[in-house]
Every structure is written in C-alpha cells, then in structure tokens.
Amino acid sequence: MKKQTTIKSLLQRISWLMLVLSIVPLIISVLIYTRYLFTYERSVGNISEANRIANDVEEKIIEEAWSLTYGQLTPEEFTKSNNVHRIKKEIRQIKKNTQSTQERATLNIVTRSLDNVNNYLEKIVANIEANEPFQENQELMVHVESATNLVHDILQDFVNVEIKLAANQSQQVRQSIIVLSVIEAFIIAAIIFFTRSTNTRLMKQIQQPMEEMIHMADALSDGKLNYRINTLPGNELQKLSNSMNEMADNLVVLLEENALKQYNLAQSEVRVLQAQITPHFIYNSLDAILVLEEMGESEKVKEMTYALSDFFRISLSQGQDWIPVEKEIKHIHDYLIILQIRYGDALTYSIEIEEKIKDYSILKMILQPLIENAVYHGTKLVRRTGKIIVQAFLGEQDELHFYIIDNGKGIPEQKLKEINQELADGLDTDFTEGYGLFNVNKRLLLYYGKEAKITITSIVDKGTTVHVTVPTMQKGATKHVQSFYR
Known part of the structure; x- marks a missing residue:
C-alpha cells in the first residue's frame, strides 16, 4: 500500500528545499562581504593613520628639532616630549593591522628611518649639553630634515600600497559578485522549475480540497x-x-x-x-476592508490596511511607553485615515504640526482617545460634515501644546464645568464619565506630574476644543511614573 503524503511532510519538503537553495549563496555572500569589509576597514584605518603620522613627521618633529636647536626647548624638555618615540609606537600599532609582507617591509623602512632621525636629534642634544658651536647643530638639522622627508615619502608609499591592496580586494569582490549572480540565476531557474512542477500537486492536495470545505462551511452556514x-x-x-x-x-x-x-x-x-455586542474599532475596520475589497477599491483597501497595521504597530511600540512626537502624530493620522475611509464624506480632518517638535519624546497614545471622543461624542452626533483639526506646537516656556478641535455637538455649560473640575482634581476624582479622557488625564499626571494638564472649551452645537499641555522631553528620553497624589 502506497504511503499517504501528508500536507505537513509536503510543506516540510518544500521548505527544506527552498532553505537549501537560498542559504548556500547567502552564507557565501556573507563570508565574502564580511572578509572584504574587514579588509577595507583595515586599509582605510591604516591609510588614515599613515597620513596623520606623515603630517606629524613633517610638522611636529621638524618644529621640535628647530626649537631644540634655537634653545626654545631645553634638552630635558625635548627628551620628555620627543615625538619620535611616540610615532615609532604608532607605527608598531599600524604594523599589527597589516597582512602582507610588502606592508610590513615598508613600515620596517619607516622605523629604521625614524631611528636615524632620533640619532641625529640625540647628537644635537649632546652638542647643546657640551656647548658645541651652533653651526654643528645647523648641519645636523639638514640631516634631520632630509631624514624626516624620507620618512614622509615612505609613509606615502605605504599609503599607495594600502590603496592597491584595497583595489585588488575590490576586484575580487566584483568577480565574486559575478559568480554569485550566476549561481543565483541557476537557483532561481531551479525554484521556478520546482514551483511549476509542484503547483499542480499543491492545487490537487491542498487548494481544491480547502475550497471544497470552505464551500461546505458556507453552505452549512446558509442552512443547506x-x-x-x-x-x-x-x-x-x-x-x-x-x-x-x-x-x-x-x-x-x-x-x-x-x-x-x-x-x-x-x-x-x-x-x-x-x-x-457593541461596535469595536478593529472589527468595524476589518469589515470596512472586506467591503472595500468587494467593491474593487483596492487602493483604499491597501491604504486602510497599511494605516491599521501602522496604528497597532505604534500602539505596541515594542512595549515602550515613550515615542517621538512624530510617531504619535503618525498614530492619530493612521486612525483618522481609517475613520475617514469608513465614514467617507461625513468626516474630514487636518493635522498641523510644527516641524521642530517632531523629535521630542512624548507619552504614547494620549491623543488617539481624545480624537475618538471627538468623533463618537461630537461629530458623529451632528448632521453636518464632521471636521477634526489637530494642532501641535512648542510653547514659549518650552512646553508642548496639542489641540484637538471638532465641530460636533458640543458640551452643555454645566456639564463642561463638571468635566473640567474633575480634570483639575486629577487622581482624586472618580471620573464617572468619559473613560478615555480619564485614562489620558490619569496617565499624564502619573508620568509627567502636575506639569501636564488637559483643559476643555466647548460651545453647544458648535464644537469642542481639547487642549493638552505637557513638558518637553528630548528624543530617546524616558520618565518613570510619578509617585505623588494631590
């Protein structure tokens, strides 16, 4: 009896084949490019150090030698500040980062030339201590300058050697890319062949049966x-x-x-x-996506799906409580995009934000609940086209201001006084209404302290303005929950 092929085993074989076909060139590429990167970085570092040392040889050693010769430096001071010893140590450090014999041979010549320079300088010191004529030191300085020029030229030769090595490495990488491209072309051809050969089998064993079962599920749900x-x-x-x-x-x-x-x-x-069951944002959004798909509105489906994805990605923010203002604005922008697609011409919005505040950090998800209130308790309750305006700017005292303005139903005067009083009471209030507003106010007070506040102004049948003020925090900064109670 022929052994049945399970879906799991079939998919496992496909997965393993795809993995094998893709992982080999990937590993080779990583090894080649890593090796090239290390070699390139080493060459660049050596070139940079060699150029710097060449400048030191031309400037500092000559300047120091003339200062010694003219008596501006005492022999003791010169001995303490002798740059030749420092430069020799730096040359030895560069030598550790070399790989070819040509590099090491060039640096050995530099070291011997520096020894000659040091010998001349020691003779000058000895002449000064022995009160020898000034002319002898001048003659020695001619040798010092000649030797330092030689060191400079040899270091430039070393730079040229490094450049040639980097060029050779670059040529090897280009050749490797060509080889890898050919290999990947064969792999792509193999994948295409394998995909075509297994497509019929997959259709027969998976897709068609799944469609049949979906059709049965639909039939049962329809009462058949x-x-x-x-x-x-x-x-x-x-x-x-x-x-x-x-x-x-x-x-x-x-x-x-x-x-x-x-x-x-x-x-x-x-x-x-x-x-x-009460309407929920995610369910309504997914339903709207399905409706748009059925209507053939693929662009709106794509826009709404991206907006919904970004909305929840920013909501999670990898567990972080603090995000840049730019992300918080993107969060509400995605939310408003979703609402506008759902409500169509019944809702419009605009967002006005100062460019300079985008990099400040802010407690996440403090604006979206306020916009949700503005829509569901404001614009949604009037017959005219709803409009939401979001404004954000930096205040004179380096505080951040956010305004959420709607043209909705508005709040009666007495009720508005009660809400503002409860906002002012902060953590001491029970806040019997407006859970979203209470949640934002509580989080602001817990994280920012008394520096944060929410105030509301409203005119019945005209609209409502919610004003949020928080202190500025630099991007990447965090702040723990405030341990205080009013």
Whole structure:
C-alpha cells in the first residue's frame, strides 16, 4: 500500500528545499562581504593613520628639532616630549593591522628611518649639553630634515600600497559578485522549475480540497444541511472532510430531534449576543476592508490596511511607553485615515504640526482617545460634515501644546464645568464619565506630574476644543511614573 503524503511532510519538503537553495549563496555572500569589509576597514584605518603620522613627521618633529636647536626647548624638555618615540609606537600599532609582507617591509623602512632621525636629534642634544658651536647643530638639522622627508615619502608609499591592496580586494569582490549572480540565476531557474512542477500537486492536495470545505462551511452556514464533500486526496484533509460530513450528519439528526428547543435557544442566544455586542474599532475596520475589497477599491483597501497595521504597530511600540512626537502624530493620522475611509464624506480632518517638535519624546497614545471622543461624542452626533483639526506646537516656556478641535455637538455649560473640575482634581476624582479622557488625564499626571494638564472649551452645537499641555522631553528620553497624589 502506497504511503499517504501528508500536507505537513509536503510543506516540510518544500521548505527544506527552498532553505537549501537560498542559504548556500547567502552564507557565501556573507563570508565574502564580511572578509572584504574587514579588509577595507583595515586599509582605510591604516591609510588614515599613515597620513596623520606623515603630517606629524613633517610638522611636529621638524618644529621640535628647530626649537631644540634655537634653545626654545631645553634638552630635558625635548627628551620628555620627543615625538619620535611616540610615532615609532604608532607605527608598531599600524604594523599589527597589516597582512602582507610588502606592508610590513615598508613600515620596517619607516622605523629604521625614524631611528636615524632620533640619532641625529640625540647628537644635537649632546652638542647643546657640551656647548658645541651652533653651526654643528645647523648641519645636523639638514640631516634631520632630509631624514624626516624620507620618512614622509615612505609613509606615502605605504599609503599607495594600502590603496592597491584595497583595489585588488575590490576586484575580487566584483568577480565574486559575478559568480554569485550566476549561481543565483541557476537557483532561481531551479525554484521556478520546482514551483511549476509542484503547483499542480499543491492545487490537487491542498487548494481544491480547502475550497471544497470552505464551500461546505458556507453552505452549512446558509442552512443547506444536506451538502456533503466528495472524496478528497488521502491526507489530513480527507480526515477533516470526513469529520465535517459526519458533523453535518449529526447536526441534521440533532436538529430533527430538537428542532423547536434548538430554535428557541438559538433565538435567545441571538438576542443576548445582540444586547452584549457593541461596535469595536478593529472589527468595524476589518469589515470596512472586506467591503472595500468587494467593491474593487483596492487602493483604499491597501491604504486602510497599511494605516491599521501602522496604528497597532505604534500602539505596541515594542512595549515602550515613550515615542517621538512624530510617531504619535503618525498614530492619530493612521486612525483618522481609517475613520475617514469608513465614514467617507461625513468626516474630514487636518493635522498641523510644527516641524521642530517632531523629535521630542512624548507619552504614547494620549491623543488617539481624545480624537475618538471627538468623533463618537461630537461629530458623529451632528448632521453636518464632521471636521477634526489637530494642532501641535512648542510653547514659549518650552512646553508642548496639542489641540484637538471638532465641530460636533458640543458640551452643555454645566456639564463642561463638571468635566473640567474633575480634570483639575486629577487622581482624586472618580471620573464617572468619559473613560478615555480619564485614562489620558490619569496617565499624564502619573508620568509627567502636575506639569501636564488637559483643559476643555466647548460651545453647544458648535464644537469642542481639547487642549493638552505637557513638558518637553528630548528624543530617546524616558520618565518613570510619578509617585505623588494631590
């Protein structure tokens, strides 16, 4: 009996093949490019150091030698500040970073030349201590200058050697790229061939059975309880299809035996669910995406999907409480995009933000709940086109100001006084209404302290303005929860 091929084993074989076909050139590429990168960085470092040392040889050693000769430096001071010893130490350090014999040979010549320079300088010191004629030191300085010029020229030769080595390495990389390109071309051809050869098998063993089961699920959900799945290929889907057929058979039996009871129970459950379920942002957004897809609005589907993805990505922010102002604005922008696509012409918005505040840090998700309130308790309750305006700028005292303005229903004067009083009471209030507003106010007070505040102004049937003020924090800064109570 032929062993049945399971979906898991089939997908595993495909995965392993794809992995093998892709990982080999990847490993080779990483090794080649890593080696080239290290060699390049080493060459650049050596070139930079060699140029710097060459300048020191030309300037500092000559200047120091003439200062010694003319008596501006005493022999003791010169001995302490002798740059030749320092430069020799730096040459030895460069030598540790070399790999070729040509590099090391060039640096050995530099070291010997520096020894000659040092010998001349020691003779000058000895002449000064012995009060020898000034002319002898002048003659020695001619040798010093000649030797330092030689050191400078040899260091430039070393730089040229490093440049040639880097050029050779670059040529090797180009050749490696060509070889890898050919290998990858063969791999792509193999993948295309394998994909075409397995496509029919996958269609037969996975896609077609899945479509059949989806069709059965749709039929059962539509009340077509007599629908059954035909025999499927011998894998896990066959067991699943048999189970679905058995489930449908059992369902028919149960419905026939308990028709009235199940009907009444189903009706009761529907009423309970209808009473309990309230519209939720994510469900409505996903429903809107499905509707747009069915209408063929692919661009809007893409825009809304990206906005929803960014919205939740920023909401999570890898568990961070503090994000840049730019991300917080992007967060509400995504939220408003989703709402505008859902509500169409019934909602418009604008965001005005000063460029210079984008890099400040801010406590995340303090604006979105306020905008949600502005829409659901403001613009949504009026017949005119709703408009949300968001403004953000830096104040005179280096504080951040955020305004959320809507043209919605507004808040009655007495109710507005109560809300502002509860906002002013801060952590001491129970805040019986407006959970989103309370949550934002509480978080602001806990994280920023009394420097943060929310104030609201409103005119009935005209609209509401929510003003949030928080102190500035530099990008990347964090602040722990404030340990205080009013």
